[in-house]
Amino acid sequence: MITHPPWNGCNFADFVMPFFLFIVGMTILLALKRIPNSLMAARKVIQRTLKLLFWGILLQGGYCHAPDDLTYGVDMKKVRWCGILQRIALAYSVVALLEIVTKNVRV
Numbered sequence: 001m002i003t004h005p006p007w008n009g010c011n012f013a014d015f016v017m018p019f020f021l022f023i024v025g026m027t028i029l030l031a032l033k034r035i036p037n038s039l040m041a042a043r044k045v046i047q048r049t050l051k052l053l054f055w056g057i058l059l060q061g062g063y064c065h066a067p068d069d070l071t072y073g074v075d076m077k078k079v080r081w082c083g084i085l086q087r088i089a090l091a092y093s094v095v096a097l098l099e100i101v102t103k104n105v106r107v
Contacts, residue, residue, distance in 0.1 A: 017084065021091055028096045032103075041100050049093040056085025 003013075035041040060083035080086075 021088065024088060024092055025095055028092070028099055032096065032099060038100050038103065042097060045093055045096040045100065049089045052085050052089035052092065056083050056089065057081070060085065 031044075032041050035044060057079060060080045
């Protein structure tokens with residue numbers, strides 16, 4: 001089980017998010033290579049970003065069924081607006097849209 005590591009030092013859990021973002025970045029090129037039209041590619045990127053944002057808010061948000069809590073549904077005080085999936089979605093959208101815009105630019 002991955003637990004919170006001590007504040008000082010570097011553990012395995014510290015590398016999970018950077019490695020996952022590395023894999024997401026590598027797959028952007030593979031996914032966008034199949035779509036010849038840049039407008040369609042941008043539309044797909046925006047759709048994927050919105051889906052990741054939606055699932056991030058839903059899964060990491062304040063949806064609670066605690067037995068000692070009388071509220072049911074989404075508790076807006078507990079919603080994590082900038083959770084892991086939301087950060088991945090924003091990083092994905094920025095990098096993918098930059099890839100689409102600069103695909104044909106030669107240096």
